[in-house]
Amino acid sequence: GWKGHLNSKEKIYIKPVWTNNTNLSDKAVKWFKERGISQQTLIAMKIGEGAEWMPQTQEKENTIQFNYFKDGELVNIKYRTAKKDFKLFKDAELIFYNIDCVKNSDYVYIVEGEIDALSLIEIWIKNVISVPNGANKNTNNLQYIDNCIDYFENIKEVYLATDSDIAGRNLQEELAIRLGKEKCFKIDFKDCKDANEYLLKYKNSELAECLKNKISF
Numbered sequence: 001g002w003k004g005h006l007n008s009k010e011k012i013y014i015k016p017v018w019t020n021n022t023n024l025s026d027k028a029v030k031w032f033k034e035r036g037i038s039q040q041t042l043i044a045m046k047i048g049e050g051a052e053w054m055p056q057t058q059e060k061e062n063t064i065q066f067n068y069f070k071d072g073e074l075v076n077i078k079y080r081t082a083k084k085d086f087k088l089f090k091d092a093e094l095i096f097y098n099i100d101c102v103k104n105s106d107y108v109y110i111v112e113g114e115i116d117a118l119s120l121i122e123i124w125i126k127n128v129i130s131v132p133n134g135a136n137k138n139t140n141n142l143q144y145i146d147n148c149i150d151y152f153e154n155i156k157e158v159y160l161a162t163d164s165d166i167a168g169r170n171l172q173e174e175l176a177i178r179l180g181k182e183k184c185f186k187i188d189f190k191d192c193k194d195a196n197e198y199l200l201k202y203k204n205s206e207l208a209e210c211l212k213n214k215i216s217f
Helices: 026-033 039-044 114-122 143-152 166-179 195-201 204-212
Strands: 048-054 059-070 073-080 086-088 107-111 128-130 157-161 184-187 214-216
Touching (some): 107 114, 114 128
Parallel strands (some): 107 128, 107 157
């Protein structure tokens, strides 16, 4: 006996215009090197740099720019300042960082930040994606899963390598529920908070071994 109609408008996102700001300054390259990330990885991942207005300071700041691609098209940008202020491109689609790596793959690592993703890429683990908005102790905004769910159709194993703090463990649990606990596994970084800290503290080969030690839910 229902009458009427549904008005289901598809959400329209704003896409940033691709500008090749990937010629990083010596200072930026050094900053990444101190975190164990080589220039080769920065070039491969199209890491950018440039001035951007930041709401935290209400001023233009020099930023590192993590470019988010989906099907080869730029759909979002994460801006980060030296003081660790962040913002995403206004009204852009919320997706996983490096989501295109999931194509034609049956497994993927999920980390909590772009630097952690670069850390895995540094040791030649290419199938790694990062959540775009970090983790919270309470409920997380997982809209990026809905926007990328088709990419997980053929994924058989998901390795959740989030931070070891309370917020990271909470995110790990939420991701497992959404993606299916039967195919999700935890990664334990032992005495380190995350993948990048582990990379800096131990050898590259030891990080690779750590990532092989999967723990079932």
